[in-house]
């Protein structure tokens with residue numbers, strides 16, 4: 001049977017995805033038309049991104065599943081017109097990119113690189129950093145991406161702890177959960193990495209009170225979602241010196257508006273949502289495998305739990 005797979009990612013990405021998707025679906029043993037212009041009533045699967053053309057799933061009467069290209073699903077999870085299973089993207093390329101971003105920015109803060117990179121007065125002030133084994137890194141969100149980052153940082157001998165909803169077992173990583181776990185992980189976090197999804201339970205998680213639970217001089221790296229942090233509370237914590245520096249990749253409004261105080265704050269580094277990107281070649285394999293599973297009546301990989309919001 002010929003399946004109809006609608007590509008409803010960002011239109012500008014169609015050229016990147018057309019060949020990998022077509023090839024991967026064919027390699028999975030399926031016959032499919034993969035296109036951007038299939039009439040809604042004929043569509044079996046939607047390859048979806050929130051910045052694509054589909055916001056209302058109602059006309060897709062025979063739709064079997066929505067296969068997300070993004071890891072974060074907060075923009076679609078509460079869409080009342082979505083009545084079929086949805087999967088999110090877990091992709092080897094996405095994971096590798098995030099590990100590189102987080103490791104790079106952790107090493108920048110750990111080694112105090114800024115003092116040498118920006119040194120207009122040519123000051124000769126040696127400051128020897130501790131070894132990684134004496135540096136505590138905390139990762140909020142020990143899922144696909146957080147765990148991959150935790151493993152790499154632990155291999156570099158950082159003291160790594162992670163916080164998640166349910167307890168986890170990750171070699172050389174201390175796993176914490178629950179309210180007490182959050183207090184404990186924040187209390188020792190010299191470098192804090194946010195890799196939580198944005199849900200009702202995580203929005204503004206890092207408010208003034210919780211920022212206050214960090215040790216003085218903590219550094220924050222947020223490639224998770226902007227709304228995990230209360231913006232004003234972060235600015236106050238930076239201005240008081242309680243938080244020393246922050247690297248922010250994600251924002252409540254993107255692009256970050258011109259004139260937003262984050263742009264000009266000397267202790268904030270803004271990166272333009274580049275921490276990691278779904279890679280068409282590897283992502284297409286995940287999409288194809290999920291179509292194969294759906295057709296075989298098997299459980300989908302990386303299904304979104306709509307009640308939990310991620």
Ligand code: NDP
Nearest residue numbers: 071072141142143144145164165166197201223224275276
């Ligand atoms: P996962 O769903 O695999 O992991 C999410 C983690 O957060 C899990 O460990 C989960 O706990 C934990 N979590 C969720 N809710 C809570 C809660 N209420 N309390 C405590 N822990 C919680 O997601 P990924 O690792 O794949 O992605 C994480 C996020 O990274 C995405 O949602 C997205 O926002 C962001 N992202 C950003 C990118 C960028 O370029 N900046 C690129 C890709 C993703 P448990 O394990 O118990 O379920």
